[in-house]
C-alpha cells in the first residue's frame with residue numbers, strides 16, 4: 001500500500017514540475033563555471049614564442065613565426081590548460097563550451113592580421129638596424145683604441161730617440 005502511495009506522490013510531482021532534461025541543442029547549454037571547454041586564442045597578441053608548443057602534452061599546437069600562424073589540432077587537445085598557463089602574453093584561455101562537430105580531423109589555423117604582421121616586420125627591421133649600428137660602433141671604437149695605442153707607442157719611441165741624441169757625449173778620458 002505504501003509503495004502505491006509513494007508512486008502516486010512521485011507521479012503527481014512529476015506531472016506538475018518542469019522536466020529535468022534540457023532541450024539541447026534548441027536551447028543553449030549552460031556549462032558549469034569551472035568546466036574545461038576549449039582553448040581560444042587572441043592571435044594578434046601572440047609573439048610566436050613557442051612556449052605553448054613545448055608545454056602541450058599531446059603536442060597538438062604548431063606555431064609558425066614567419067607565417068604568423070598558430071595551429072591547433074582540437075581532436076588531440078585534452079583541455080589541460082597548460083598552454084594557457086605558460087603563455088607570457090596571456091592570449092590563450094580555456095573557455096566553457098564545445099566546438100562544433102566536424103567531418104574531418106583537420107587542425108584549425110589562426111593567422112595574425114596584416115596590420116600586426118606589418119608592425120612586427122618593421123619592429124624586427126628596426127632592431128636589426130640598431131644591432132648592426134651597435135656592432136659597427138663597437139668595431140670603430142676598437143679600431144680607434146688600437147690606432148691610438150700604436151700612435152702613443154711611436155711617439156714614445158721618438159721621444160726616447162730625441163732624449164738620447166740630446167744627451168752630452170762623454171770623452172773617453174772622462175769615463176776613466
Ligand code: SF4
Pocket residue numbers: 039055056057058059060061072076077078079080081082083084
Ligand atoms: S589545453 Fe593542453 S592539450 Fe590542449 S592545446 Fe593546451 S596544452 Fe595542449
Ligand code: SF4
Pocket residue numbers: 041045046047048049050051052053063070086087088089090091092
Ligand atoms: S605561448 Fe602564447 S605568445 Fe607564445 S606562441 Fe603560444 S600563444 Fe603565442
